[in-house]
Amino acid sequence: MSSKYPPEYSGSGLRAHNTYLRLRKKFGIEFEVITSSTSDYESTSYEFENVSVERIMSRNLRRINRSLARTSVSRVTNALVFNSEMRKVTRKLNSKSFDLVHTFGFSPATSAAIHHSIANQTPLIIELVNTGATPLQSIPGRARLLADQLKNRTAVVAISKALGDHSKNLGLVKNTWTRPNPVDHSVFSTISRTEHYSAKAALVPEWKDKKIVLYIAKFLDRKNHSFLIDVLTHLPEDFCLLLGGPPLRDNDLVPGLKSDELESLVTKANLFGVSDRMKLKPGFLDMAEHLKVADVFCFPASNEGMGTPLLESIAVGVPVVANANEPSFQEWIRPNENGYLSPLDPAVWAENIQAAAGISDDQRQLMSAKILEAVSVDSIDSQYFKILEALSSSAPNEELDVADVLGT
DSSP states (O other): OOSSSSSSOOHHHHHHHHHHHHHHHHOOOOOOEEEOOOSSOOEEEEEEETTTEOOOOOOOHHHHHHHHTTTTTTHHHHHHHHHHHHHHHHHHHHHHOOOOOOESSOOOOHHHHHHHHHHHTEEEEEEEEEEOOOSSSTTSSOOOOOGGGGBEEEEESSSHHHHHHHHHHHTTOOOEEEEOOBBOOTTOOOHHHHHHHHHHHHOGGGGSEEEEEEEEEOBBBBHHHHHHHHTTTOOOOOEEEEEEEEEBBBTSSSSBBBBBTTTHHHHHHHTTOOOOGGGEEEOOOHHHHTTOSSSSEEEEEEOOOOOOOHHHHHHHHOOOOETTTTTHHHTOBBBTTEEEEEESSSHHHHHHHHHTTOOOOHHHHHHHHHHHHHHHHHHHHHHHHHHHHHHOOOOOBBBBBHHHHHHH
């Protein structure tokens, strides 16, 4: 159960998809997906890479809610959408047979799954993927969910220490598993200098002799793409900036840039005199391929549950400069070793980008080896399977002890 799922852009949805593809291949786990959406209002069933997906929406209510966004009645229309879609999802769950539910994110679909699992004592995994996320997904207009209701036959998966601590502070101590997002070492591993220069010549030939600063993220305001144009004005002429990611779609209600609004970044670069050193690549980009051209990866985002691209960058030996105010970034960035943490000051960022670009090849290989040891898909998939087995075989009213299951 996911708040969004591919082909709609969703970091957590894509990680869920890839995780379960691996679990199916390794352990024979069969799965299907029910999802909500923030941009596609049509209910539909489809296949994505041999996975059955059903998107359940209330189209007319969503359209009304969108038209009334940021008005005094939006709380009412939000609640109407939420309850309508939850009822539809619950009916769908009642028609199916399954051993376990795994939720990613927060939406009517995930909330319906959590409440359905509690009512039916179905084994449940709740994955916390965004800053401020909580396992207590209460329903508008209904009684609040209590932590004690999530102790039996339930595991909470937190992708950062801050999220894990929040869950434990609610009283969900034994059944909370804090783990990083896994990195697939078959895709993300150390890039040689030869590969790096060849990739530059192929992907951005006009910059093959330049140092490339890369940032790929959806063009949400909180991802802070525009900030890096300010930073570029403080960098030497041999540094260039490649900004990529999907623009917002028409139905997205979160602040950010749609396709026809990306020109504002070009206008800003022109105004600051750095447009010849900046490129925009809107759309879904292959992270692994683009990291091959990067000398430094930047992550100036705010409110990040855990930035997987940060881990992927370190895994290929590309140092990262990231927002110092984000607890999830603080967990992984080691100054002078794999990058730098910086306050959102353009001049400071420029200094740290130059320092990061100067990290030696030997140190880049070392940072890659260390991060892959800590976050490899093999290790995390094995732990997932242990939790799935323990939950599916648990008795009603049995509380899961993650440490006991994982032997930690």
